[in-house]
Amino acid sequence: MPAAQSPNQNRLLAALPAAEFERLAPHLEPVEMLLGDILYESGGLLQHVYFPTTAILSLHYVMEDGSSSEIAGVGNEGVLGISLFMGGNTTPSRAVVQTSGQGYRLKAQLMMQEFKRAGLMQQLMLRYTQALITQMSQTAACNRHHSLVQQLCRWLLLTLDRMPTNELIMTQELVASMLGVRREGVTEAAGKLQQAGVIRYRRGHITVVDRSGLESQVCECYAVVKKEFARLLPDVLQRQDISQQSQNAGREAVLRTTDRSRSRK
Amino acid sequence: MPAAQSPNQNRLLAALPAAEFERLAPHLEPVEMLLGDILYESGGLLQHVYFPTTAILSLHYVMEDGSSSEIAGVGNEGVLGISLFMGGNTTPSRAVVQTSGQGYRLKAQLMMQEFKRAGLMQQLMLRYTQALITQMSQTAACNRHHSLVQQLCRWLLLTLDRMPTNELIMTQELVASMLGVRREGVTEAAGKLQQAGVIRYRRGHITVVDRSGLESQVCECYAVVKKEFARLLPDVLQRQDISQQSQNAGREAVLRTTDRSRSRK
DNA sequence: CGGATTATGTTAGGTAGCGCACATATGTCC
DNA sequence: GGACATATGTGCGCTACCTAACATAATCCG
Structure with a gap:
């Protein structure tokens, strides 16, 4: 029985100035994501970007032999779907739900429009991408050495x-x-x-x-990643209010990403 | 005794439309880079971005215990210093010269200006970043499984x-x-x-x-990375003319990144 | 409640890569 | 040409993690 949510439980969204936020708000669809749901399949086209609030997502690389590794996680500090505005239209990795919860999604086209305005949203997205890169590199090194x-x-x-x-x-x-x-x-x-x-x-x-x-x-890798997030996104991380103040917003139209709840294979 | 070089031996630069290229050309400084030179130290401020022509650069993560791993390589298909326009101003990794050679560099400030024009340069940089991300993720998974x-x-x-x-x-x-x-x-x-x-x-x-x-x-990782580069940067990769046609351009003012030639520690 | 399903525990043997210590070879430079 | 620095070869024991095959335990569900 999940608590009510509002878009500014996602800290990237919360960090947007009022003007930009208002522009997007009407287009943010609440979504419920369940453990094991696959949001993007490797190579698939990106239809939406996702802003988790209580859900946690995970980017996976799946190898030919079926073995896989997480490359990065995405929680309410981030957004899923950066490859969209990086120019790829597709992700090379798979995105799955690691912890059931809620979030919001935005149509790819709208996200692109907003990105191209070159406002704070663009800056936030780029800095978030940079932080994500740090996490990936650190994972690579950590896999090797620790x-x-x-x-x-x-x-x-x-x-x-x-x-x-x-x-x-x-x-x-x-x-x-x-x-x-x-x-x-x-x-x-x-x-x-x-x-x-x-x-x-x-x-x-x-x-x-x-x-x-x-x-x-x-190992040191945890601190390095945290520090880099704090450096790049200070405005985002300061607001640690994941408080569950019930303000019944957008509770009616929650949709599910898929029906099957556990499709891990 | 290195051959003469010109900026369009770097394939990102070569892919720019004439107008954008001309705008930058006067500011591209030729540089000679020697094996072991450190172009960026982890955490340092980025003063320039580098476009290798014949040199090959390498992004390293150095762990606290001194051990290190390459995260990605950068050759004439790419550029060093993406963290600049991603908003970080610094890299969390170290950049060293892996193969001696030449390249061009551009002052950070000028690069930022060009990036903000939101022209093809911006697009190229973002798509290149996306390709780099693929390389890093693949490295992470490869370190684990192969x-x-x-x-x-x-x-x-x-x-x-x-x-x-x-x-x-x-x-x-x-x-x-x-x-x-x-x-x-x-x-x-x-x-x-x-x-x-x-x-x-x-x-x-x-x-x-x-x-x-x-x-x-x-392992499959090689093909995956190549394919992703080809997908994201087709215009860049098609021109495989690293031909050493001697057209004595910018030969006089070559500068060295450092004096000591091998400073690997 | 009882059985099916799924998660966890445990064993045994194998192997890739590590740490360390040293031998040997190959350039380089006075 | 000889000495020195540096690159490479090798051996040995060790450890972390793997492959594989089970045993046991918790939870779900009819």
């Missing part, structure tokens, strides 16, 4: 920062496909963290009990 | 595509720091390729003898 436990900590912290609670609805299998490792590897790493009293988990749920414990084990 | 030999093949092919010859001036130690692995690992992988008759090498030189041999061992 241990699974460290990477799990990094991933948990990044995800936690996008959530209002400290409990992820997430199987180890799913986490494994995010990190691009075997499920058993995650079992082992998560087991260590649980023994250390940092997290607790049960079938499909992971609860972070001791955030500072994660921070003490995580 | 063997050292495959990665070496990928790296050799990508580098080869940016070179007029088939001989790289490059120690195994350097290759190792690109791929983010141990030097011994490269020795072993290169040894395998040499035994297979694909490459030949001697102290600081690697010669690709059988390109198709590389292609048969490389």
Whole structure:
């Protein structure tokens, strides 16, 4: 039973000046996104860009042999679909819903129009892209140099920062496909963290009990990414009000991205 | 003894319409870049953007423990310094010269002006950025899933595509720091390729003898990156004329990026 | 409530790449 | 031409992670 939402729960949207925001507001469609929904398939045409509010999305690279890795996550600090205005029209990666929740979407054409006005929206989008690039590069280096436990900590912290609670609805299998490792590897790493009293988990749920414990084990990559986001998007990150003030906005016309709720393959 | 160069040996510059090109041409400074020169230090302010013609540059991530990985390479198909117009003013990565050669540079301020005109230059830069993002993501996934030999093949092919010859001036130690692995690992992988008759090498030189041999061992990542470049920048890639027609342009005022020629640490 | 489904735990053996220590070869420079 | 710096080859033990095949446990659902 999700709480009411409003577009400015997405921090990029919230950072827009009133004039630009008002221009877009009528075109922002509320959407409900469910765990496993695929928003973009690799190579597909982008029809919309998505501004998550409570949902968390994940960009995946899927290799020929079926194995995959997360390249970056997108929460209420960001937007999905940057390739649109970068000129590609398609993404080379797949976008899936990592945590069920809501968000807003905007028709590709409208987004392009707004981008071309070269206003603050354009600046925000470009700076966000830059931050995303940092996250991707750091992931590349992290994959090379750091241990699974460290990477799990990094991933948990990044995800936690996008959530209002400290409990992820997430199987180890799913986490494994995010990190691009075997499920058993995650079992082992998560087991260590649980023994250390940092997290607790049960079938499909992971609860972070001791955030500072994660921070003490995580590799530098987490801090680097956070710092770069803070540097590039200070106005966006300051407003940490994901408060669930019920202001019943846009609650009626929520649409679903798909019907099947879990289509992970 | 380098051949004469002209700005349109850089394929991004060459793809500009005459009007835009003419506007920039007077401000393009020829530069000579030597192996090991550091063009940007991580976190430093960007004073110029660089358009390589014969040089090849490399974006590195350096971790706290000193280990590093290449995130992406930049040859005459690209430009170094995209973070400038993405809004960052600084790069989070280090840029070093991977193959000595020439290029042109443009003052950051002028580049920004041109970018803001929202002409073809802006479009080119954005699409190039998108292609770069693909390369980075693919690297992240490749680091996770593919063997050292495959990665070496990928790296050799990508580098080869940016070179007029088939001989790289490059120690195994350097290759190792690109791929983010141990030097011994490269020795072993290169040894395998040499035994297979694909490459030949001697102290600081690697010669690709059988390109198709590389292609048969490389992972999919190479093709994905190439394809994405071709899709996004068809106009840029078509002109494969890196011909060394001697047209003595801008030969007099070549400047060096630094004095020390090998400052790899 | 009982059975099907799905998540997690555990084992055993294999392997790629690491760290380290050293041997050898190849240029370079006085 | 000899000494020195630097690049490359090799061996060995080690660890993290993988492949694969199960055992057990939690949750869902009829």
